[in-house]
Amino acid sequence: STPKKQSSLPPSTAIRLPKSYPIIGSFLAVVANRKRQLQWFSDILQVSPSATYVLHSSIGTRHVMTANPAVVQHILKTHFPNYGKGDYFKGTLKDFLGNGILNVDGESWKFQRQLASHEFNTKSLCKFMEIVVDTEISDRLIPILSVAAATGTVLDLQDILQRFAFDNICKIAFGFDPAYLLPSLPQTKFAQAFEETVKISSDRFNSVISVIWKIKKLLNIGSEKQMRIAVSVVKEFAKNIIRKKKNELKEKASLDSVDLLSRFLCSGHLDENFVTDIIISFILAGRDTTSSALTWYLWLLSKNPHVESEVLKEIKEKSEALVYEEVKDMVYTHASLCESMRLYPPVSADTKEAVSDDILPDGTVVKKGMTVTYIPYAMGRLETLWGSDWAEFKPERWLEKEEAENRRWRFVGRDAYTYPVFQAGPRICLGKEMAFLQMKRVLVGVLRRFKVVSAVEEGVEPEFDPQLTSKMKGGFPVRIVERDA
């Protein structure tokens, strides 16, 4: 089974570029397609000559969107200083993310990036991540799957994986265990408030005109009232943990714990607002990305038995107690994860804003303040980039057989501008290595013992729901089957 081709329409009704009128531009088409915006943008880019299109969306506003690797390289690398988060993005996420790494540019970004990447690259943090992931797998994930297998229960695997990732990132980011993945599937206050802020922030982006949410915020009504409450729950929660650690630090002059927050505090960064913001950004970055990737991956695996058997072969070669090096060389599994995220990228689109006038490599003119959005979802579905079999789930397109006599697989990566699933350039995802490590460990832990059987109705393809991080709409219902020992 493979993802749907973008257009199953007959040629006569094939995709056309949106109509544009004087003054209102393509506003009518924007409204008509607002419930399927990502698919619509992808369709437009597929028929745009340089895979780049300027959408005149309403009075005076023009947005550039692109699926062209040369343009992506231009905005993310060669002209990086000219394309920041911008006022629109920052303004929409300010209440939630404050001045955290995901929501700043310039010096503040550079400072946080250096601080965080220094800590991220320490051996002790890598070791800590391994312990955290393995504990969450063996103590929480496996027992829940075992019970589901024994009782034949249908589980929402997306929910399970989100809970898993939330526990995991909270432990790594600030040494706190929210215990969100428990058999009772509890609604814990912090996790729920976090979820709510993400959802309402996503909805802000989706409102056709942003003045609506701003008025609601001003009047403190509806979703914006909920937002205010949820944000204060999240921030208070984080601040309590920070205060406790700071007190501990005062008494002992150093902390035993090795989570990111402890590291920031120990290195002298004691400003409460600063550490709160940076920690919230990390939780957001590490929370739904890996769970989204794994959800779609396990769905594709359940539909492609030959891929599953190759992955299983690789897993069985590994020892029970995996070490970092072992996971690293699971090349087939690595390729299949890349391939799955090509079709279902956890961050499906990413918007930058031009600091000054510019011209893109394909000749598109960009004016100061215009947004430029690159769309990994559209890029993974372009025939010009991936060939006529782009719709097939084919890990082999990332692999080569070695010449040596054992003929093992060798991973052949694509450049980060053709495949910007983790972004590219100076702001490339800081957690990429950690994400792969975590995902592979989950796959080894789960697939070694269980088969995941999709309980999605036969012939139905789950819907891709592009929020801040993409989801499978309505969840991923599965049955868990214990494999023969």
Ligand code: HEM
């Ligand atoms: C499959 C999993 C993941 C994917 C696909 C992914 C993708 C991305 C993308 C597209 C960005 C750019 C966002 C933007 O600036 O607009 C990003 C940034 C970032 N990611 Fe990830 N991510 C993943 C997992 C993680 C994990 C597990 C962490 C660890 C905590 C993490 C930490 C970060 C951080 C800190 C940034 C900000 C980097 C900066 O602005 O300099 N990510 N990621």
